[in-house]
Amino acid sequence: MASATATQEPKLNHIGLPILEYRGGKSTLCAGCGHNAISERIIQAMYEMGVEPERVMKMSGIGCSSKSPAYFMSRSHSFNSVHGRMAAVSTGAILANHTMTTLGVSGDGDTASIGMGGFVHMLRRNLPMIYIIEDNGVYGLTKGQFSATADLGSKLKTGVVNDLPAIDTCALAIQLGATFVGRSFSGDKRQLLSMLKAAIAHKGTVMLDVISPCVTFNDHEGSTKSYKFMQDNDEPINEVDFVASFEEIEVDYNSGEIFEVEMHDGSNLRLRKLHEDYDPTDKANAVRTLMEAQKNDEILTGVFYINTEQPTFIDLLNLVDEPLGTLPETLTRPPKTALDGLMASLQ
Amino acid sequence: MATGNLALGEIQGATSTRARVANDFSINVATVNGSGSQSANSVLLKSIFGMGVPVSGKNLFPSNIAGLPTWYTIRASKDGYVARKRDAEVLVALNPDTAKQDALALPAGGVAIYEENLNLRQYRDDVVFYPVPFDRITAAICPEAKLRKLVKNMVYVGVAAQLLKIDLAVVESGLRKQFAKKVKVFELNFGAVKAGYDYAAEKFTKQDPYVIERMDRTAGKIIIDGNAAAGMGAVFAGVTVVAWYPITPSTSLVEATTDLLKKFRVTPEGKATFAVVQAEDELAAIGMVLGAGWAGARAMTATSGPGISLMGEFAGLGYYAEIPGVIFDVQRTGPSTGLPTRTSQADLLSVAFLSHGDTQHVILLPGNVKECFEMGYSAFDLAERIQTPVFVLSDLDLGMNNWMSDKFEYPQTPLDRGKVLTAEDLERLGGFARYRDVDGDAIGWRTLPGTRHPRAGYFTRGTGHNDAAVYSEKPEDYVAGMERLARKFENARKLVPAPVTVKNGTSKIGFLAYGTTDFALRESLDQIKKEYGQEVDYMRIRAYPFAHEIHDFVASHERVYVVEQDRDAQLASLLKLDLPAEQVMKLRSILHFNGLPVDARTITEEFATKEGL
Numbered sequence: 029m030a031s032a033t034a035t036q037e038p039k040l041n042h043i044g045l046p047i048l049e050y051r052g053g054k055s056t057l058c059a060g061c062g063h064n065a066i067s068e069r070i071i072q073a074m075y076e077m078g079v080e081p082e083r084v085m086k087m088s089g090i091g092c093s094s095k096s097p098a099y100f101m102s103r104s105h106s107f108n109s110v111h112g113r114m115a116a117v118s119t120g121a122i123l124a125n126h127t128m129t130t131l132g133v134s135g136d137g138d139t140a141s142i143g144m145g146g147f148v149h150m151l152r153r154n155l156p157m158i159y160i161i162e163d164n165g166v167y168g169l170t171k172g173q174f175s176a177t178a179d180l181g182s183k184l185k186t187g188v189v190n191d192l193p194a195i196d197t198c199a200l201a202i203q204l205g206a207t208f209v210g211r212s213f214s215g216d217k218r219q220l221l222s223m224l225k226a227a228i229a230h231k232g233t234v235m236l237d238v239i240s241p242c243v244t245f246n247d248h249e250g251s252t253k254s255y256k257f258m259q260d261n262d263e264p265i266n267e268v269d270f271v272a273s274f275e276e277i278e279v280d281y282n283s284g285e286i287f288e289v290e291m292h293d294g295s296n297l298r299l300r301k302l303h304e305d306y307d308p309t310d311k312a313n314a315v316r317t318l319m320e321a322q323k324n325d326e327i328l329t330g331v332f333y334i335n336t337e338q339p340t341f342i343d344l345l346n347l348v349d350e351p352l353g354t355l356p357e358t359l360t361r362p363p364k365t366a367l368d369g370l371m372a373s374l375q
Numbered sequence: 376m377a378t379g380n381l382a383l384g385e386i387q388g389a390t391s392t393r394a395r396v397a398n399d400f401s402i403n404v405a406t407v408n409g410s411g412s413q414s415a416n417s418v419l420l421k422s423i424f425g426m427g428v429p430v431s432g433k434n435l436f437p438s439n440i441a442g443l444p445t446w447y448t449i450r451a452s453k454d455g456y457v458a459r460k461r462d463a464e465v466l467v468a469l470n471p472d473t474a475k476q477d478a479l480a481l482p483a484g485g486v487a488i489y490e491e492n493l494n495l496r497q498y499r500d501d502v503v504f505y506p507v508p509f510d511r512i513t514a515a516i517c518p519e520a521k522l523r524k525l526v527k528n529m530v531y532v533g534v535a536a537q538l539l540k541i542d543l544a545v546v547e548s549g550l551r552k553q554f555a556k557k558v559k560v561f562e563l564n565f566g567a568v569k570a571g572y573d574y575a576a577e578k579f580t581k582q583d584p585y586v587i588e589r590m591d592r593t594a595g596k597i598i599i600d601g602n603a604a605a606g607m608g609a610v611f612a613g614v615t616v617v618a619w620y621p622i623t624p625s626t627s628l629v630e631a632t633t634d635l636l637k638k639f640r641v642t643p644e645g646k647a648t649f650a651v652v653q654a655e656d657e658l659a660a661i662g663m664v665l666g667a668g669w670a671g672a673r674a675m676t677a678t679s680g681p682g683i684s685l686m687g688e689f690a691g692l693g694y695y696a697e698i699p700g701v702i703f704d705v706q707r708t709g710p711s712t713g714l715p716t717r718t719s720q721a722d723l724l725s726v727a728f729l730s731h732g733d734t735q736h737v738i739l740l741p742g743n744v745k746e747c748f749e750m751g752y753s754a755f756d757l758a759e760r761i762q763t764p765v766f767v768l769s770d771l772d773l774g775m776n777n778w779m780s781d782k783f784e785y786p787q788t789p790l791d792r793g794k795v796l797t798a799e800d801l802e803r804l805g806g807f808a809r810y811r812d813v814d815g816d817a818i819g820w821r822t823l824p825g826t827r828h829p830r831a832g833y834f835t836r837g838t839g840h841n842d843a844a845v846y847s848e849k850p851e852d853y854v855a856g857m858e859r860l861a862r863k864f865e866n867a868r869k870l871v872p873a874p875v876t877v878k879n880g881t882s883k884i885g886f887l888a889y890g891t892t893d894f895a896l897r898e899s900l901d902q903i904k905k906e907y908g909q910e911v912d913y914m915r916i917r918a919y920p921f922a923h924e925i926h927d928f929v930a931s932h933e934r935v936y937v938v939e940q941d942r943d944a945q946l947a948s949l950l951k952l953d954l955p956a957e958q959v960m961k962l963r964s965i966l967h968f969n970g971l972p973v974d975a976r977t978i979t980e981e982f983a984t985k986e987g988l
Contacts, residue, residue, distance in 0.1 A: 049829075080827070081829075081832070082825065082826065082827050082828065082829065082831055082832060083825060083827075085670070085824050087666075097834075098834060098846065102832065103829050103830075103832050105822075105823075105824035105825070105826075105831070105832045105833070105835075106832065106833070106834045106835060106836075107666070107669055107835045107836075108834065108835065108836040108837070108838065109662070109665075109666075109692065109837065110662075110688050110689060110692050110837055113658060113659070113662045113689070115659075115662075116654070116658065116659035116660075116662025116663050116666065117662045117663070117665060117666035117669075118666060119618075119652065119659070119662075119663045119666060120616060120618065120662065120663035120664060120665060120666025120668070120669075120672070120674060121666035121667060121669060121670040121824065122666075122670075123615075123616045123650040123652070123663070123666075123667050123672065124615070124616055124666070124667040124668075124669075124670035124671050124672035124674070125670045125671065125672075125823075125824055125825050127825065128670075128824055128825055145655050145656060145658070145659070146655065146658070146659050146662070148655075149654075149655040149659065345647060345650045346645070346646055346647050347646065347647055347648075347650060348642060348646040348647065348648055349646075351670075351671065351825060352615040352616060352648065352649065352650060352667075352672050353615065353667070353670050353671025353672040353823060354671050354823065354825075355613075355615065355648055357613060357789060357790050359642075359648050360613030360614075360615060360640070360648060360673070360790075361611055361612070361613040361786070361790060362610065362611060362635075362639040362640070364785040366639050367607075367611065367783060367785050368785075370607065370635075370783075371597055371782040371783060374597035374598060374599050375595075375596070375597055
C-alpha cells in the first residue's frame with residue numbers, strides 16, 4: 029500500500045487502532061483556520077504510523093496554535109505550558125522520559141518573539157522532538173498584531189504595513205542545529221502528511237514551519253500568509269514521499285530524480301527533486317536557497333535540510349535507556365556506604 | 376592594658392602581661408581577590424578544627440574575578456559560637472589597598488601580622504605588630520616565580536600557626552588531606568608553611584594573648600559549606616534532572632550536585648542515571664524542571680534573587696497545574712543586582728507569593744548545613760507528595776561558607792513519590808480525574824506520561840480547568856479548584872518541617888527567626904542572660920506555611936521579637952498575615968540588612984534598646 033493514498037486506508041492501523049482513537053476534542057478555533065487542517069494531518073500521520081497514543085507527549089505554549097493539542101489525540105499526555113516556553117518544558121519532559129514521541133505545537137509569536145531564547149537553544153541541543161510552528165504571521169488571540177514572521181511589506185487588515193524583516197525560522201533552525209527542517213502549508217494535505225510521517229521517524233529536532241492562514245486577521249489582499257497568496261506563491265523545492273518501515277516499496281522511480289534518505293527506524297524519505305540538484309544535506313546551500321527565495325518573494329516549501337547522523341541531546345548526555353523519571357530508588361539514591369564515605373572525607 | 380609597648384612584637388625577650396585568650400577570637404585575613412588565598416584560609420580553618428576547637432569561616436568577597444579586596448574571617452570559639460563577630464582580634468594584612476583601614480579596624484590590643492613593607496605601625500600603636508617579609512621568605516623556598524603568589528599565602532598560615540600555638544603536625548595533616556595525592560604540591564606548600572612557622576619562631580616573642588589550645592569539641596564533626604550539603608541532599612533524594620543557570624551564590628550548589636552525580640550515578644555500563652543541563656536562562660531552567668517533574672523526574676534548579684524574579688511566571692504554573700519541582704534559592708542582597716556577593720534574607724516574601732494571581736508556595740528554611748542536607752532531600756518528597764514546587768531558601772552565608780556540623784545521617788525513610796496511578800490502577804479504577812479530591816487531603820492523583828493505558832492521559836494546563844483537567848471558565852470550577860489549592864496549602868502546615876523550640880521556659884518574651892540568623896541569635900540569648908540577667912525564649916522557624924506551633928508560641932508570649940536579615944521585616948509581615956488579629960500586635964522586629972551576616976552583639980544591643988534595659 030502506498031502511504032499517501034487515503035482511499036486505501038484500512039479501518040485499523042498496524043497496531044490495531046481505528047483513527048477515532050487518535051482524535052481529540054472539538055476545536056474552538058475559527059472555522060477555516062489553518063491550524064485545524066494541521067491537527068487533522070497530525071491525527072492522520074500518527075494513525076498511519078501506528079504510534080501508540082499513550083506514548084506521545086503533546087506540548088505547547090500559549091496562543092491559538094498552542095490550543096490545538098486539545099483537538100487531536102486525547103489519549104496522549106499533554107502539557108499546555110506558558111507563553112514562549114514550550115521548548116524548555118519539552119526539554120525537561122524529554123529528559124525525564126526520552127522513550128516518548130514528543131510533538132510540540134507552537135505559533136509564530138510563541139516561537140519567534142517571546143520564545144526565541146528557548147527555541148534557539150532547543151535547536152542547538154538537537155532535542156529529539158517534533159516542533160511545529162503554526163505560522164500565520166499574526167497574533168490571533170489579541171486580535172491581529174503582526175508577529176516576527178510577518179513578511180516585510182505585508183499588510184494588516186487595518187492597512188498597517190509591516191516595515192521589519194521577517195525571521196525565517198527554517199533558515200535559523202538549519203543554522204543552529206535542527207536536524208530535520210522543512211516548511212509546508214496547511215492547505216497542502218499530501219506534502220504535510222508525508223513530512224509529518226517522516227518527522228515521526230526522525231531522531232533529533234524536527235522543525236516544521238507550517239504556513240497556516242488566519243482566516244480572521246490575516247487572510248486578506250496584501251497578506252503574505254493568506255490562502256490565496258500561498259496558492260499563488262508556494263514553490264515546493266522537492267516532492268516529499270515517505271514510506272514507513274512496515275510498508276512495501278512499490279513505486280518505481282528514476283534514481284537521478286530522487287534524493288533518498290534512510291531514517292533511523294528503517295523507513296524511507298524520498299525527496300523528488302523539483303529544484304535543480306537540491307541537496308537537503310548541504311547546510312550552507314539550504315540557508316542560501318532560503319535567503320534567495322525570500323528575496324524573490326517565493327515561499328519555498330518541502331524538506332530543506334536533513335541529517336540523520338547528528339547525535340541528539342539524549343545521546344550527548346549518555347542517558348540510560350529507561351526513562352529517568354521512573355528509575356527505581358535502588359538506581360537513584362546512593363547507598364549508605366556512599367554517605368559514610370563522604371562524611372569520612374569531610375572530617 | 377598596656378598600649379605603646381605592645382607595638383614591639385618582634386623585639387626579643389619582651390613578655391606578655393595580659394591574660395591568655397584561648398580559643399575565643401577571630402582572625403581576619405585581608406588579601407586581594409584572585410590571589411589564591413582560599414586554600415590557605417581553608418588550611419588555617421581546618422587546622423583550628425584539627426585542634427579540636429569549634430571554628431567557622433566566612434569569606435567576604437567582592438563581585439570580581441581578580442584585583443579587588445577580599446577578607447576571610449575565621450572565628451575560633453570554645454563555646455561553639457559560629458556567627459560572625461563584629462571585631463576580629465587578629466589581622467593578617469596582605470592587601471596594600473586596605474591595609475590602613477584593616478589596621479585601624481583592629482580593637483585595641485589586637486594583633487597585626489602583615490607584609491613588612493606595609494609599615495602598619497605608622498597608623499597606631501595600641502596593637503601588637505608582627506611584620507613579616509612574605510615575599511623574601513617565599514622567594515627563598517619557591518624557585519618558580521609564577522607559583523610564588525599562591526605559595527605566599529601558605530607562609531602566613533605558618534606564621535599564624537606559630538604565633539597562635541597551633542600544632543604544626545595538625546597543619547601538616549590538614550594540608551596533606553587538602554592536596555591528597557599531589558605530593559609535590561603538598562611539599563611546596565608545606566615548605567612555605569614551615570618557612571613562615573620557623574621565621575616567626577626565630578624573630579618574634581609572643582606579645583599578644585591569643586592562642587589555640589587543644590580541645591575535644593570537634594571529634595566526629597565535619598566541615599562543609601551549605602551549598603555542598605544541599606547538593607548532597609539532592610543526590611541522596613535521587614534527583615534525576617538538574618537544570619540551572621549560573622548565578623552567585625548558588626552556582627556551587629549545582630557544581631557540588633554534579634560532582635556527586637558523576638561519582639555515584641553512573642551505571643556499570645557507563646550510562647548516566649541523571650541529566651544536568653546548563654540552561655539558557657532561569658526561565659528555561661525552571662521550565663525544564665516543571666517539564667521533568669510533570670513527566671515523573673525528581674527535578675531541581677538552584678538560583679538566587681534575580682533568577683527567582685525570572686522564574687515568577689513558571690512558579691505560578693507549577694502551583695496551579697500542581698507540578699512537583701525543587702528550587703533552591705541561595706539568597707543574596709537585592710534589590711536588582713544588589714550586592715551579588717553579600718548575604719540576605721530578603722527573598723522570603725517574593726518567594727512565598729511568587730507569580731501573579733493567588734499563588735502561595737511551600738518554603739523550607741534550613742538553619743545550618745545539616746538541614747541543608749536534610750531539606751535538600753526532603754524537599755523532593757514534599758514536592759511529590761504535595762504536587763507543587765517547593766522552594767528551599769538558604770543564603771550566601773550558609774551556602775558559601777564553611778561550617779562545622781555533626782555528620783549527616785542517611786535518610787530513614789524511602790523516597791516518597793507521592794500519588795501516582797499506574798496502568799494497573801487505571802484498569803481497576805476505570806479512569807481518573809486529575810484534580811479530584813478523592814482522599815480528602817486536597818491532593819489529586821496523577822499519571823505520568825508513558826503510562827500505557829487508554830485513560831492515562833490528561834491535559835496539563837495553566838489555563839482554568841475543572842477537576843478532570845478539562846478547560847473551563849465556569850466560575851464554580853475556578854472557585855472549587857482555587858479553594859482546594861488553599862486547603863492543600865493549609866494541610867501542608869503539618870507536612871513541612873516543624874519549628875525547633877530552642878528555648879521555651881517561663882519568659883514573657885520570645886524570639887522568632889529562621890535560617891542563618893540562628894547562629895547569632897543563640898549567642899545573643901547567652902549575652903542577654905549574662906549581661907542583663909534575662910531569659911528569653913526562642914523558636915526557630917523551618918518552613919512556610921507556618922506550623923501551628925508557631926501560632927502557639929506567639930500566643931504564649933507577651934512580646935515576640937522577630938529577628939531577620941532584611942529591611943522590610945518580611946518574616947514578621949508573613950507572620951502578620953497568618954496570625955490571628957489579636958496576636959499581631961505582639962510582634963516587633965529586629966532587623967539587620969547591611970550585606971554582612973548578622974552578629975550577636977547587634978541583636979543584643981537592639982533588644983536591650985527596645986526593651987529599655
